[in-house]
Amino acid sequence: MAKLKPTLTLMEMEDEMGYKVDALDRPDEAEKRFYSDLTPVPDNTYGLTEKDYQEFVKRKHDKNSGKAADICYGVGFNLPLLLTEAEVVRTFSVAKLLRETTPSVNRGFFDLPREIRDKIYIFAIPRGEWRITNIDKFEQDNLIRGIGDPSGFYYPLSKSLVVLRVNKQMRLEALPFAYRRTTFIWDDLDDVIKFLVAIGQVGRDNIESLQFPWESRTDMEFTWEGFLDSELPWRLPVLHASECVQLLRRCKRLKHLRLCFEEDLILSMQPDAFMADSGIGELCSIQGITQLEIWDLGNSSLEHCRIAKLLREKIEGAKEEETGHESIYSLIFKYIKRLGAVS
Template identity: 45%
Template structure:
């Protein structure tokens, strides 16, 4: 795996920043934190400083940041709590020096905790959307809403067609779409599709049609990092209504961490991912209407891994307990792996779980 090569050494970056690495990220918490792209904060002082330096360069060359109202920035001086049902987002300004000084804790009612670290701009985006979030959607006085709900739903089916969703620019999604979406745990404001004009008519129509739109959209992700980001971003509304997800069972962040820990390892891709795997399974379990799941595995991994290692992997064991109607397992080259015994074992477990759940 190729690594980005920095142009400056540690001392040069510290001089440009105006502070040294000893001021960065000394947490008292016993858990790791992640940036908005779900990469973990590195143990290496050099890597932490490089991230700060890159953020400084973006601030210098970008005109999109730094235009937040002063009153919004001042609000971040106090801990902010964004709630929806029993799900909470807590933003806290830490005493850290540098750009990344806002701890963001996502706490879900099903027990998942995602600890992040944001810049001031990212925290402002989160809080700005939180302020838009309505307590409830008020009924709109219109002839359309005088129709029975069943008729309105029929009309929505003509306006919302089957669609495919993917992250077109992962950097933009991480920096902007995800950080904004975190401010709305309900998922009401997530920009699902700019082509569905019906979602922009008014709040009540959006609330009603959004459920159908999620169900008719197939979500294609590049890896489980993107899956976790998506299922965070779409909020409860999305997780309750998504029906089809396709993604590879691998993680860019996990591969990078393994490579950094052991650069001499020949092929990190031939080991099962661990960094975000269990969190992804926890999130998938919240997709109550999920009926179609397509997983992509590296063919050599499936054919060469010790069957016992695969079957006893914690995230694989939990994945096997999810109740899903249709499960496909393909190679990264888009070839079916149904002939592999491990794939049959995985699918049988999920189908058995579905049968038991329906009993």
């Protein structure tokens, strides 16, 4: 039988690290903060020390004090983070690169009309799928770098697309087409949040196809604590569902969305309870989706289920309602314009 790892006391962790957490410059705010892996920052000294100790053992850093960083995109989206010193350094290193970024315009290819160049980019970028292969490396580098590069210019989308590596001007022009012609597939809702932050403005403005499960590892870990494995209740994510929806709303060209759910949850949950969930309610407000697919985690369609049909009806209904509002506003504008012309 395997032995349990001994739990260290607060003093033992402090002695090994060489400092006390509560002596560091921690943000003293009522608002809940999260680490870069989107796990909540503990609200007690032992929890804070334990997290720093884990980071200390993992990376063998000296002092690894926290620095507050708020990510805000207009109204609605706000992700308050607590970054380590090493993460802050990586963030500023990318921000410094950005200040030195100027499009390099060369003669020859760039003398062609922009419409012709765009057609060439489409031929040069094949349609494909993009999956994460090393989640640990992604979590360590890309979100932190993305915070320092809000434009998304430096996001390492694909090394195989040579057209993105010719020069800065070509990358600037071709990058939108790379997002439009790629289907992005993820295994966790939290990873989608990190990805949509990391790809910056150019990525969110151009991504058209996205697939991921409506399920969060972080949510499972922190809200199912205390249950035995056999007693874990199937439930919808709560912790970061709203942040995910807010980012999806900023994907202006998003047309195809495949959401995956645990089949037992879909079959056992009452439709009214499912639709009353706050995250699902926000999800139904997303506009512009023309192809919504509901699948289980085993890559089988759940389109026959009542809940899947309800979800599609709500999203399509929201789209029709928005279109109706736009028509009404257009008529009002024309009427006012006509009155102005008469007067």
